[in-house]
Amino acid sequence: MYAQKANAPTRKPVTVPSLRAMKAEGRRIVMLTCYDASFAAQLEMAGIDVALVGDSLGMVIQGHKSTLPVTLDHMVYHTSIVSRGLDATLLIADLPFMADRDVAHVLEAGAQLVGEGGAAMVKIEGASPHILEAITALVERAIPVCAHLGLTPQSVHKFGGFRIQGRAQDAADRLVEDAKAVEAAGADLLVLEGIPTALGERITRAVSIPTIGIGAGPHCDGQVLVLHDMLAVTPGKRPKFSKDFLAGRDSVAAAIAAYAEDVRSGAFPAPEHGFD
Numbered sequence: 038m039y040a041q042k043a044n045a046p047t048r049k050p051v052t053v054p055s056l057r058a059m060k061a062e063g064r065r066i067v068m069l070t071c072y073d074a075s076f077a078a079q080l081e082m083a084g085i086d087v088a089l090v091g092d093s094l095g096m097v098i099q100g101h102k103s104t105l106p107v108t109l110d111h112m113v114y115h116t117s118i119v120s121r122g123l124d125a126t127l128l129i130a131d132l133p134f135m136a137d138r139d140v141a142h143v144l145e146a147g148a149q150l151v152g153e154g155g156a157a158m159v160k161i162e163g164a165s166p167h168i169l170e171a172i173t174a175l176v177e178r179a180i181p182v183c184a185h186l187g188l189t190p191q192s193v194h195k196f197g198g199f200r201i202q203g204r205a206q207d208a209a210d211r212l213v214e215d216a217k218a219v220e221a222a223g224a225d226l227l228v229l230e231g232i233p234t235a236l237g238e239r240i241t242r243a244v245s246i247p248t249i250g251i252g253a254g255p256h257c258d259g260q261v262l263v264l265h266d267m268l269a270v271t272p273g274k275r276p277k278f279s280k281d282f283l284a285g286r287d288s289v290a291a292a293i294a295a296y297a298e299d300v301r302s303g304a305f306p307a308p309e310h311g312f313d
């Protein structure tokens with residue numbers, strides 16, 4: 038961890054219980070992905086609540102076309118270097134593709150991401166029976182879990198691309214049931230990705246744990262974006278739900294601060310960042 042800057046204001050550490058308190062009090066949760074110590078220090082100084090070491094690093098750091106080639110070793114490495122740049126910001130790490138092959142692998146991955154990597158929480162995609170079992174197994178060992186539903190990128194081949202999920206009524210109903218199931222299994226946080234705005238609102242009301250949206254509309258309890266998308270350094274096409282916060286600003290610090298302010302005020306996401 039970097040030493041506290043002499044005149045930097047101190048911030049209370051963000052914790053798993055404090056995220057629940059934020060939902061209860063209607064204070065929006067600000068989350069960004071992060072992959073190294075220097076950017077972690079930028080997130081820390083901007084007062085970002087949660088940093089996510091996403092397996093999106095396979096795309097924006099490694100240059101792959103999906104998140105599937107990312108390994109547990111890659112995730113542990115990036116989690117450990119991000120953790121050195123953080124202080125009060127809560128750190129979450131993604132479980133990579135196929136770390137969920139069985140509960141033993143999930144627990145080993147959780148042990149490495151939290152024990153070696155320094156994450157406070159791990160994120161796992163989906164709500165199939167073996168995922169629910171894995172969530173409970175982690176929570177029973179005091180590893181808090183962030184669930185992830187909707188456009189879960191590790192299912193890209195099943196979806197036939199990065200497609201918005203939950204558009205049909207039956208698919209929407211299934212996602213509401215999945216959200217209740219991950220909460221019942223013990224998840225403390227829920228990322229909703231690539232779903233219609235109305236469904237983001239419905240799920241946020243159906244669960245008592247905070248929801249964090251990315252392409253899920255403005256009614257979620259918080260928002261997350263891929264860091265490279267909001268700084269517009271992602272090569273090629275960026276998802277429609279992202280926004281360039283560096284445009285018209287003169288520093289990375291100003292862009293990250295503006296993102297935090299716009300999420301907290303409700304200015305981001307705007308209707309054009311959502312799906313009907």
Ligand SMILES: Nc1nc(=O)c2c([nH]1)NC[C@@H]1CN(c3ccc(C(=O)N[C@@H](CCC(=O)O)C(=O)O)cc3)CN21
Nearest residue numbers: 093096097104190199200201231263266271276277278
């Ligand atoms: N740079 C980056 N940003 C992300 O948000 C992101 C990643 N990488 N990698 C992992 C996943 C993949 N994600 C993506 C990627 C593309 C679309 C996309 O192109 N969506 C279309 C909508 C398609 C539809 O309507 O069904 C879009 O226009 O945004 C969405 C999510 C989100 N995550």
Ligand SMILES: CC(C)C(=O)C(=O)O
Nearest residue numbers: 070091092093131228
């Ligand atoms: C987009 C977020 C939610 C993610 O899972 C990632 O960055 O890998």
Ligand SMILES: [Mg+2]
Nearest residue numbers: 091092093131
């Ligand atoms: Mg991910």
